[in-house]
Amino acid sequence: MPTCVDAILDQRQSRARHHGVSSLESGHTTRRGPRPYSFRTPGTKRFPCPEPPIGTPRRSTLTTIRPIWFLCVLLTACWALPAGAAGVSCHCFRDRSFDAASPAAVDPYVLATTQNSLLAATFGIPKKAVVQAKMTGADGGRLWVSQFLARSSGRSAEALLEARGKAVSWADALKQAQVEMPAALTPASQSDAALAAAVVDQVLATRLGASAEVLGSLRAAGASDAEVIAATYLGLRAGKPSVALLDAVRAGAATWGSILEASGLPADQIEDDLVRRLH
Numbered sequence: 264m265p266t267c268v269d270a271i272l273d274q275r276q277s278r279a280r281h282h283g284v285s286s287l288e289s290g291h292t293t294r295r296g297p298r299p300y301s302f303r304t305p306g307t308k309r310f311p312c313p314e315p316p317i318g319t320p321r322r323s324t325l326t327t328i329r330p331i332w333f334l335c336v337l338l339t340a341c342w343a344l345p346a347g348a349a350g351v352s353c354h355c356f357r358d359r360s361f362d363a364a365s366p367a368a369v370d371p372y373v374l375a376t377t378q379n380s381l382l383a384a385t386f387g388i389p390k391k392a393v394v395q396a397k398m399t400g401a402d403g404g405r406l407w408v409s410q411f412l413a414r415s416s417g418r419s420a421e422a423l424l425e426a427r428g429k430a431v432s433w434a435d436a437l438k439q440a441q442v443e444m445p446a447a448l449t450p451a452s453q454s455d456a457a458l459a460a461a462v463v464d465q466v467l468a469t470r471l472g473a474s475a476e477v478l479g480s481l482r483a484a485g486a487s488d489a490e491v492i493a494a495t496y497l498g499l500r501a502g503k504p505s506v507a508l509l510d511a512v513r514a515g516a517a518t519w520g521s522i523l524e525a526s527g528l529p530a531d532q533i534e535d536d537l538v539r540r541l542h
Contacts, residue, residue: 359531361524369520369530374489377496378403380534384541385466386410386420390534404459404488408433411462416442433458463488467495470541473505480506484513493519496537500526 356375358368379397383390388410397403405427406420412433413420423440430436434452437444444452447465451457460482467473473495481491486509498505501522511517520530528536 361520361530366521367518369523370518373519373523373530373533374493376530376533377493377537378489380537381466381470381492381496381541382407382410384534384538385470386414402455404455407459407462407466407488408455411448411465412437412442412445415445418442460488460491463491467492471495471499477505481509484509496533497522497526499540500528500536 356372358365359372361369379390379393382388383393393406396406401424405424409420409423409427412418412423416423418440423436423442426436426440427433430439432453433455434444448458448461451461464473464475464478464482467478468475477495478491481494484506486494490509494505494509497519498508501508508517508522512519512522523530523533
């Protein structure tokens with residue numbers, strides 16, 4: 264028995280032939296005649312349907328719902344991601360300039376942009392690429408190590424990162440990739456965190472002139488890679504010992520933002536200043 268849908272389709276095809284519709288491909292039709300068609304449901308009056316300008320293709324239902332479907336999938340993925348998910352680093356900083364009323368508000372941005380800018384400038388990669396990698400789950404320490412090893416081995420950083428993802432450690436990854444671990448990094452090669460710290464310290468020593476004694480003191484105080492980089496860089500700008508700056512921040516007597524502000528550099532110019540110092 265014919266259904267309502269069959270009747271509607273027969274009605275549309277009949278009217279398409281009557282009004283000179285040129286094609287019915289992929290749910291699109293192009294009208295050649297001026298007369299609109301109408302749609303009537305059982306038990307109702309005939310209501311004319313609004314027509315687009317002549318020659319305008321009709322949009323199929325699939326074309327209409329595809330953007331909505333994609334948006335739903337995207338939102339679902341965002342909601343499913345736990346806050347502070349492991350491996351994902353958010354770089355959507357609300358405070359990017361120093362505010363005396365809230366001197367510590369800019370500190371996360373100062374720490375992140377100083378580290379990202381140093382990584383990018385040292386290895387000649389766009390800072391945007393570093394930020395995007397971290398925001399999509401890349402580990403910051405592995406980025407440092409992969410770039411350092413790529414420069415010393417001639418392999419690509421991407422290939423080394425892929426090898427590390429398939430291995431239990433950097434030492435195992437390099438063994439499988441037939442890449443020799445640099446002698447300066449061998450003592451720290453059994454731990455990803457220690458290896459990343461060794462790479463950061465090597466860069467700070469060779470590119471910003473930090474002494475092994477100062478770097479050792481910062482590490483002994485429990486400073487993270489980002490804090491060691493910020494203390495070293497701001498120590499150069501402020502002309503003060505890096506360890507003293509770290510102590511002041513830890514004691515609440517200063518913030519990274521207030522130290523940067525006192526040195527006369529806006530936070531959004533850190534990258535340009537670091538590039539000048541490295542080159």
